[in-house]
Amino acid sequence: MTPQKLKIAAAGLGRMGKRHAINFLNRTPRAELVAAFTPDPTEMAWAKEGLQAVVIVTATSVHAEEAIQAMQKDLHVLCEKPLSTSIEVCRQVVAKAKKRPHLKVMCGFSRRFDDSYRDAFSKTQQGAIGRPTIIRSQTCDKHDPSGFFVEYAAWSGGVFVDMSVHDIDLTLWFFGGEVIPKSVSAHGVRAVQPDLGKYNDYDNAVGIVEFWGGKIAYYYCSRMMAHGQEDTTEVIGTEGKLTVNGNPQSNLVNYYHSGGITREVPAHYYGRFEMAFVQEANEFAEACLDNKPLPLKLTNAVRAVEIGAALQEALVSGRQIRLDEIGRRIEEPKL
């Protein structure tokens, strides 16, 4: 009567890696964490017996390689976003996964598993706001004065790829994964981390993606928030609007004092999305064990990186990018 459990290994035990490992260990009843290791090949070999799946939470630069290795060992893969900051590499992973359709390969976009986003999506599906037309979405981190994010920018792919990719993924969810960008504009500043300049990155950036078919998404990403994590999304339809996290809060406490009324805000995204990660682990286990469709497609993860990379290019080049109805770049007409 013992139900089958998903035997999973965790690759990477850094900040996020530990969290994923603990979620599979303790908070995913249908999973059994049987190994946790670094990309070391001998450890990989050690785990090859009996392993059914791997959750990859290593450095972004080795995500794709490890995902491919895992698929070659016939393992299901849950990979932290992004698959890669290189669109080409992303596509290789997708191609590999297509060849092994019995494997479940998912790139985790945690917001898709968040109760509030799901409620908003469900309301949208039910027609509560008419036709979704405009999306505003932001990923804003608490300012970290340690300088960590400067070095991180060396390989993060830039703020639109690293941060806004979540907002872009939400856009593909709410607008539908088939929408095609028509133009991309972006502008940024380096307000508190001028050293980001050496990697052509920014600490605040705003971008607009116009889609064919009369839809627009606009994004703000920042690493300068004094108050904490603030990831807010608005989905504006022809007949109504939904907001998610319009009023950030850590919990349900309000403190009334001589300066007014104050509520606190999560310091980090894990404070906001912890239960979404738990949900993700559980749904991944279920999809693997019951051979059910994954809750989000791998190709979407690639499209989100594509759009993020276009925004980053527009940001760095200071030039708008325009695309035709099948997604090909339109060169600027000569003046």
Place this chain on the structure above:
Amino acid sequence: MTPQKLKIAAAGLGRMGKRHAINFLNRTPRAELVAAFTPDPTEMAWAKEGLQAVVIVTATSVHAEEAIQAMQKDLHVLCEKPLSTSIEVCRQVVAKAKKRPHLKVMCGFSRRFDDSYRDAFSKTQQGAIGRPTIIRSQTCDKHDPSGFFVEYAAWSGGVFVDMSVHDIDLTLWFFGGEVIPKSVSAHGVRAVQPDLGKYNDYDNAVGIVEFWGGKIAYYYCSRMMAHGQEDTTEVIGTEGKLTVNGNPQSNLVNYYHSGGITREVPAHYYGRFEMAFVQEANEFAEACLDNKPLPLKLTNAVRAVEIGAALQEALVSGRQIRLDEIGRRIEEPKL
């Protein structure tokens, strides 16, 4: 083509008196403030020519006497609440007013003129919450460490008469002026102003008034708020609930800082109710000039003081008060 204006005098130019005077002077287009004076009889005589109305904002102890004098001079009267802390004196004013039905005599309960309370009342009238059954209402002042409120307690009538009388008036509005109390319980503490003991008053008090016919109101009054003025009302019906000022705020600004998100709160009741006082002045002028019914009955003002006095008695005596269906006290049965 000059429209008739209400010629009004202001009796009392203290903190509130000045505000009423300015409201009639500048913010009540149909009124003309022709005199502003203290209860000095010679000034009263000086103003007797042409005066049509008086707004009484003197010390509570002389409200009734001045209201009666004004009626004897055939003037309309707008009197700050309460008419008197003595129920007997209140009734004398009502009796005098009944003899001069052509005069408009109103005791100002500012919350009746507040947009939000009016919206809540209108929704209640439209059946939005079914049958109003429970009211929770509070009048909470910012803590004033100066000791002012200790001396003020000598003649204020006590916290339930001075502060909760507004909440009681709201109760009579939302439940209907004809409701009859069935029992009255109250308890209080002296948390920050122990000297209030010399006048048998309290700085925090909670009271319950049960009405015949299955309705209950419960009140909290306090002079201990760190954050400012917080006057909140809930009207709970069989099919819904309305809150007024459930989230106190000075304005529409939120400040996001390293400690969280803060909004400020009005420091005083005038910060909360300023526009209600302006509305009151305008409607009083209109009722006088056009001989229209006053927006609230003078008898209600007396009933509010009656209930407030019963709460105060329950508070000071530490004993519940019970009443029969026509409002007579029921003596406690012997044990």
Place this chain on the structure above:
Amino acid sequence: MTPQKLKIAAAGLGRMGKRHAINFLNRTPRAELVAAFTPDPTEMAWAKEGLQAVVIVTATSVHAEEAIQAMQKDLHVLCEKPLSTSIEVCRQVVAKAKKRPHLKVMCGFSRRFDDSYRDAFSKTQQGAIGRPTIIRSQTCDKHDPSGFFVEYAAWSGGVFVDMSVHDIDLTLWFFGGEVIPKSVSAHGVRAVQPDLGKYNDYDNAVGIVEFWGGKIAYYYCSRMMAHGQEDTTEVIGTEGKLTVNGNPQSNLVNYYHSGGITREVPAHYYGRFEMAFVQEANEFAEACLDNKPLPLKLTNAVRAVEIGAALQEALVSGRQIRLDEIGRRIEEPKL
């Protein structure tokens, strides 16, 4: 390397019983649910081998008996509140538990395990609001038109024992478990369930408990909410105030539509407190396994029922109850 797990059985598999069982099964990594059963003695016998603990979620009327039986079998006990609606029976359980100090016996008051309440408590301990002086707390359920709550009233102990006992427990937490009631007043109505009269119960009730030492708690309990579960607490101190759940919400979604802006509310208390139940299961397991102090004392659970029963008595009798400084009833003086 396998860590020790708490082997626990679930007694009672009704609505709440199932939830507790699932929490210990799936969401309490250090526990192992080894049996789940009804109070049937043969099943009890079956489980006697190897069981270390039992979670009792049967009908209130058998809580105490089962808790005592479990202790006699040398099992740790987590018992849903209340131990009993009879104070005498509660005390018997406490007496039995005192004789077996190696056993962990806890009565679950879920709000003590809720993040927001804990944050408020922590801020209070840090002096954020000065000296806690007034508590307002309410337990309000969504209206259930099925009539279920009428029959439930036959044995629930009444609304103050069944519902407000949570608010009373919070009071003992924030004011300190040693506070002694000085007077108790309560009033109620039957607004939507008139049949509650046959069990002397009410669907809306308001009560005040004044404590010796200058503290007051006031409570509202209702089964008439149209909008859902609304459990709100205010802790008002000499220098500030904390609210928990002042703005009820299901999640972080706001829906903007032609009628305004709407947010939803949990339909039931489990929607509000699910994660608190999970936390409770985990902390209970930890206390048992590591022989650590329980997060709340069993005697508090008895005191909360005592105060609830006094409120219920005041409610039903229509008479205030007064007590001396060591908690003995003061008979009303003859008039």
Place this chain on the structure above:
Amino acid sequence: MTPQKLKIAAAGLGRMGKRHAINFLNRTPRAELVAAFTPDPTEMAWAKEGLQAVVIVTATSVHAEEAIQAMQKDLHVLCEKPLSTSIEVCRQVVAKAKKRPHLKVMCGFSRRFDDSYRDAFSKTQQGAIGRPTIIRSQTCDKHDPSGFFVEYAAWSGGVFVDMSVHDIDLTLWFFGGEVIPKSVSAHGVRAVQPDLGKYNDYDNAVGIVEFWGGKIAYYYCSRMMAHGQEDTTEVIGTEGKLTVNGNPQSNLVNYYHSGGITREVPAHYYGRFEMAFVQEANEFAEACLDNKPLPLKLTNAVRAVEIGAALQEALVSGRQIRLDEIGRRIEEPKL
């Protein structure tokens, strides 16, 4: 002892004209509305005796001409925004006003007179958020299905000139009037009013203005809101953030019902900004009577239109606009 009053005429008595006239008539104690008329020259002549000032609330197309005529008659001018949709015409008015420095000529941007914006500005000046770096601001109107806004688009100047000009003015206030745009991007859709295409206008548009010196403003304007007027501003600084109207509301009422908790939203901008218009009238009167500086410079009004027109051009052309550090257009480099 009669204080001097500002004798003012109202030009234009349409929807907004009436409101301005009433504000000067009834709610501006230091002003006297002596005439109200249309641009008819004979009426203008009639009023020439004794008139000190004029408030121009006619069609946008005659604002400038009337303002100039009024100045020629030596009248102070309060002109509804915009002076003109033509930058050239705007500049003519400014030039004319410079030649008559004794006249007070102001273009009304009502948000500058709103309590909440002023509080946010004051906090910004006090350094509460460090250096203002990013501004997000939106002007969103309730959807009007009548088709009015299609014809209105024929002469409104387009959504960025007509609507976002307020947000641009706020940007010039919070960033300082001297900021110079570096690049301008904009994208729009016609989601509910496809006929706007005949005037090259849009019902939803998003734009970004990057300024020299490391500042960015981004704007959203829409005429598609189901819920009502929603004008929200965020000012994001290096050390904090301020929001104005992050939670739109008509008043302080919340309605709890079986679908959740709902608050209403103003249907129109006058519902949001009524008191700001009153404040504007009073401050204009004061500046005229006491020869005090106007609260906002006429040149700012021109700059706001300039930036709005650049956004509109970027929107219609689908091309980014870039400018050098002294504000001259940079032609796109050839590819």
